Structure formats: structure tokens, C-alpha cells
Amino acid sequence: MYGLRTESEFDAAHFLTDYHGKCENLHGHRWRVVAYLEVDELQREGTCKDMVVDFGEFKGALRALTERLDHHFLVEEGSLSPDTLACLDREGFTLFTVPFRVTAENLARWFFDCLAELGLPVSQVDVYETPANCAIYRR
Template identity: 85%
Template sequence: MYGLKTESSFDASHFLTDYHGKCENLHGHRWRVVAYLEVERLQTEGTCKDMVVDFGDFKAAVRALTDKLDHHFIIEEGSLAPDTLACLEREGFALFTVPFRTTAENLAKWFFDELAAQGLPVSQVDVYETPNNCAFYRKDV
């Protein structure tokens, strides 16, 4: 098995809906995303001969996704009252709405799915909320 690994990071805020503890309050993280690609065989033709994929393309794909979230308030769809959301938008806050609870586990799956949709042979994505704590999502083997 051959593989590549790259990482990127972003700063963003979130809160956990229906959670009872510190994370129910708005807070932020320096999120770190580590993505892994795996293939059984290297490419056999063209400029990517003997490669998993072009490292530059892989890094750019991960960076583009983290850039979408950088310095945004990540919000679970339906978790804020419409007038609260309207106020945040009116004040110019950068919002990124997702259809899931904003846990590190769900963000790992979001990154995985986004990379897979680009045709990358993604095998696992780790999402760190802190330097010591991460969640991951990996391909079902």
C-alpha cells in the first residue's frame, strides 16, 4: 500500500447544540486537519507516473477546504434562531452553515467526503481541536 499525508489548519468558532458542558458556549479552536491518501498501485503514465497523486494537487485540495472554514463561525443548520442568524449576517460575521452537529467527528467526515468527491483516494482524515485531542474518520475497509 502506498500513501501520502498532508495537513493544514484553520481558526474557527463553533458551539455544540444540546450539549451540557463548556462546549455548549461559543468558543474557538485552532483546528488541525491531517489527511491521508492510499492506493495499492502507483500511477503508471503521465507526469504523475510512480506517484499516488501530485503532492501539490493534494496539498491544494486540503488547503482549499480549510480556507473555506478559516475565521468563520461554523454553525449547525437550525441551531440558531432566525433573528440571531440575521443579526450575525447583518453585522458581517463570516458564517459557515453545515447540516450536522459541529463536532470534530462530523468535521472529519465532512473533510473526508469533500476530498473523496474530488476523486482523491482518501483513506483517513484526522481533525484536531487541540494539540492533544483529535477525532478521525476513515474509509471502511
């Protein structure tokens, strides 16, 4: 088995809906995303011969995803009232709305799925909310 690993970071705010504790309030993280690729055999031909994939392609794909979220307010679809959304928009806040509760676990799955859709042989994604705490999604 052969593998690659890369990571990227982004800053974003979120809150947890239907949660009773500190995380129900708006707060932010310096999120760290670590992604792993895995293949049984290396490529046999072309410019990527004897590679899993080109590191540049892998790093670029992950960085493009983290850039989409960087300095955004991550919001679960339907968790804020239309009035609140309109107010945030008027005030110039940049929201990134997702169809799931904004947990590290769900973000790990989101990153995994996005990388897989790009055709990368992703095997695992770790999403760190803090330097010591991460959620893992693997196939």
C-alpha cells in the same frame, strides 16, 4: 500499499447544540486537519508516473477546504433562530452553515467526503481541536 499525508490548519468558532458543558458556549479552536491518501499501485503513466497523486494537487485540495472554513463561525443548520442569524449577518459575522452538529468527528467526515468527491483516494482524516485531541474518520 502506498500513501501520502498532508495537513492544513484553520481558525474557526463553533458551539455544540444540545450539549451540557463548556462547549455549549461559543468558543474557537485552531483546528488542524491531517489527511491521508492510500493506493495499492502507483500511477503508471503521465506526469504522475510512480506517484500516488501529485503532492501539489493533494495539498492544494486540502488547503482550499480549510480556507473555506478559516475565520468563520461554524453553525449547525437550524441551531440558531432566524433573528440571531439576521443579527450576526448585520454585524458582519461570516458563518459557514453545515447540516450536522459541529463536532470534530463530523468535521473529519466532512473533509473525508469532500476530498473523495474530488477523486482523491482518501483513506483517513484526523481533525484536531487541540494539539493533544483529535477525531478520526476512515473508510
